[in-house]
Amino acid sequence: MDVAASVADLVGKTPLVELKRLSPKPGVRFFAKLEGQNPTGSIKDRVVVRLLERARAAGALRPGQPVVEASTGNTGVSLALFGRLLGHPVEVCVPESVYPEIELLLRSFGARVRRIPRQAGIKTAYEAAQTIARDEGAYLLNQFGDPENALAHYEGTAAEILADLDRVDVFVAGLGTGGTITGVGRRLKEANPACKVVGVEPRLGVHVQGLHSLADGFIPPVLDESVLDAKIIVGNRHAFSHARRAMLAEGIFGGISSGAVLHAAMRIAKRIERGNVVMIFADGGWKYLGTSLWEAEEEADIDAAEDPLDDVLWW
Ligand SMILES: Cc1ncc(COP(=O)(O)O)c(C=O)c1O
Incomplete structure (x- = not known):
């Protein structure tokens, strides 16, 4: 019998799933960590x-x-x-x-x-x-200022990823407090110093739920910017279209920041020939049912036009 003592014991140990249909090249493998499976539905x-x-x-x-x-x-x-x-x-x-x-x-x-x-x-x-x-x-509580935020990811999220996958070449996650990027990024780089850590930000003034633009001048104290190798700035349109894509192609019902992260990973994949790319899908799609997120839009239309608002700062 495996009975949890309390719902707090059900936090973490989330699944890592390969996105076989969305991996764009044979040598580039995509993996998503499904944080929406935590008790209140997020990382x-x-x-x-x-x-x-x-x-x-x-x-x-x-x-x-x-x-x-x-x-x-x-x-x-x-x-x-x-x-x-x-x-x-x-x-x-x-x-x-x-x-x-x-x-x-x-x-x-x-x-x-x-x-x-x-x-x-x-x-x-x-x-x-x-x-x-x-x-x-x-x-x-101070998620923006308490180093324990990043440590939760260093000791938890990152350790779980390393237990599931023997090598991580690129790590992609949204930037809110910076706790995920800092904690996971640090540990993955210790395991593989060549691992590239990519943060995903919304464009200044654009609302991508859960994410924060550093361009507004607020750098959360928890964020260690030296862990970042690249930042990709994603607009709402691509975040929405890629959340839908994950749902249609892989059956993964992720939130808006998951879509933003997937879009960023697709852009990275264009630059590399091989490697394991791990993404954080920070929450599920449930909270966004009231948005236009799940309404069909021609995928071809979105992908044909490179979003002029997309911006990339590379390593
Ligand atoms: C949906 C979602 N994605 C990503 C993030 C970013 O995570 P972090 O605060 O660790 O940078 C958050 C943070 O609140 C979030 O709510």
Whole structure:
């Protein structure tokens, strides 16, 4: 019998699946790590459970103390569930641009939601969360500033990838707090110093759920930019079309940032002849059902036109 003691024990150990139909050349193999299979449906469960456990163990987070965090969605949803499970009231500062489903999820899980004006973005939400922590005695989870964020990926996500695959040549993941890129990138480079680490950003001012443009001047303290070999800037159109592509070709129902990551991997594949390319699919498609993401658009139309907004900074 294999019975989990609690839902927190179900975090991580996500599957790595080969994308055989989408791998563009015989020598280039694509693999996706399906983080949507975590309990609240995203990679953020790894970070939230670790940050809460460490803070409680260190005495920084007291029993019953409220917890506050800034989030574009997934971290807030995860915190709403795991914070509550551990007996902490949860408040989440979200930019107004997040999808309605995310706010619904937050409220369903019992969190208080503080909406931050749309233009202000995640930096202002982060400042709002810091102010609430200071003025109201809440504990700031601090995914943007706590090195434990990247460590959750160094010890968890990356170790799982290395256990499943004997060699990783390219790693591609979205950039939000930078925790995934920093933690996984570092460990994969230790295993194979030639491994290239590619971060995926939205164009400045474009909303790609979960991702953040460094061009707005906010560099999250958790992000170690020296781990990055390249950045690929992806527009919404390609993110959407490639999320749909993963669903149609491989039966993988990923979110918008998964589409952005797949699109970036396709561009990388044009430059290399062989290698294992590992991608993070940070969440599933469920939260995006209210968008036009799943409505058919002629794939040929999208692919024919190289998005002029796409931008690449190579190693
Ligand atoms: C859907 C999605 N993709 C990617 C990311 C980026 O992950 P990280 O914060 O580790 O950079 C996030 C972060 O919130 C996310 O919600």
